[in-house]
Amino acid sequence: MPTNTREQVCNFGAGPAALPTEVLEQVRDDLLSYAGTGMSVMEVSHRSAVYEQLQADAETALRTLLGIPAHYSILFLQGGASQQFAMVPMNLLPPDGQAGYVLTGSWSEKAMQEAQAFGRARIAGSSKDIGYRQIPMDDELDFSLDDAYVHITTNNTIVGSQWHRVPEIPRSIPLVADMSSDICSRPVDVSRFRLIYAGAQKNLGPAGVTLVICDAPWLERAAANREIPTIFRYGVHVKARSTYNTPPTFAVYVVGLVAQWMLKQGGLAEMERRNRAKAGMVYTAIDDSDGFYEGVVEPTSRSSMNVTFRLRTPALEAAFLERARAVGLVGLAGHRSVGGIRVSLYNAVPLAWCERLCAFMDDFRRKPDALSD
Ligand SMILES: Cc1ncc(COP(=O)(O)O)c(C=O)c1O
Numbered sequence: 001m002p003t004n005t006r007e008q009v010c011n012f013g014a015g016p017a018a019l020p021t022e023v024l025e026q027v028r029d030d031l032l033s034y035a036g037t038g039m040s041v042m043e044v045s046h047r048s049a050v051y052e053q054l055q056a057d058a059e060t061a062l063r064t065l066l067g068i069p070a071h072y073s074i075l076f077l078q079g080g081a082s083q084q085f086a087m088v089p090m091n092l093l094p095p096d097g098q099a100g101y102v103l104t105g106s107w108s109e110k111a112m113q114e115a116q117a118f119g120r121a122r123i124a125g126s127s128k129d130i131g132y133r134q135i136p137m138d139d140e141l142d143f144s145l146d147d148a149y150v151h152i153t154t155n156n157t158i159v160g161s162q163w164h165r166v167p168e169i170p171r172s173i174p175l176v177a178d179m180s181s182d183i184c185s186r187p188v189d190v191s192r193f194r195l196i197y198a199g200a201q202k203n204l205g206p207a208g209v210t211l212v213i214c215d216a217p218w219l220e221r222a223a224a225n226r227e228i229p230t231i232f233r234y235g236v237h238v239k240a241r242s243t244y245n246t247p248p249t250f251a252v253y254v255v256g257l258v259a260q261w262m263l264k265q266g267g268l269a270e271m272e273r274r275n276r277a278k279a280g281m282v283y284t285a286i287d288d289s290d291g292f293y294e295g296v297v298e299p300t301s302r303s304s305m306n307v308t309f310r311l312r313t314p315a316l317e318a319a320f321l322e323r324a325r326a327v328g329l330v331g332l333a334g335h336r337s338v339g340g341i342r343v344s345l346y347n348a349v350p351l352a353w354c355e356r357l358c359a360f361m362d363d364f365r366r367k368p369d370a371l372s373d
Contacts, residue, residue, distance in 0.1 A: 012349065086232070111151055
């Protein structure tokens, strides 16, 4: 069994991922007795005033951070982003209608596959033929005024690409976005999207809660005419303010603390500044390596959240990962479907970890055959 302390480890995992130490310290302090209740958050009823306040505080912090318009609802749901892959078309794709999906990676493919069970889900742009190494240009998008919505994945966690613009499509076509791996990493114009969803376990908190931000009046107007189990109806959750059934109370509490932490740090403009600095440092280490490290994604589409690169052979990649682990740099293996190296740089990852990583990358490049201790 490993015996590392928190100070020794730099966690570059893709999710569940690093959380700010200050937040975890607050969680530790609150764990046995939250806000003078003599009970843990985990032990408090979701119908109690204490929980109501805690959830309201989390909502307020997220509203401030993201500049969420007043008529948008914030929902704390379960089932992960994968459940949203199904809930979006169930609620919003009429049985005889169509929706456009821009394919930029495996997660967007999965989202589209789910939609195909409910109506016509068509490809509204794709970079699959080039291994998803680039985000499609606006003139490569194929949207239609008949689309009930167009779905994009703003950050592609596996390949390591990211949209650096909102696609130029007419405002009358509703945009839906999976922001699981870059929500709150930079400012975003929420009003350009009718619905945004994100699993919390990368930038927002622990696994177990999924954030949904939606234009509630539009949702009501756009609701597809089909029978849906109650638990999967957005309208039910909007009306019940996420407490139709028991919400993941502890996860919501941590998301609230993380949102307050982001505000204290200077908000999303500051998160973006830090994330650019961190990613820039790692991309420079790749680009200055004389081809020893090779970035997977075209520079214009590179993600500031998940930096992906390859080494010459799988054996060299395995040696890289093993030696990195030995010096406390963990979570660097690429997604199991693609291999390679992936450095996830979510908000809680400090610049100092990137400095350690880049020093290691330099050292490994010079002495790839050295054995780890
Ligand atoms: C962009 C994106 N969408 C969806 C998912 C699936 O999320 P979940 O495991 O919460 O269902 C992930 C998971 O990593 C992701 O990165």
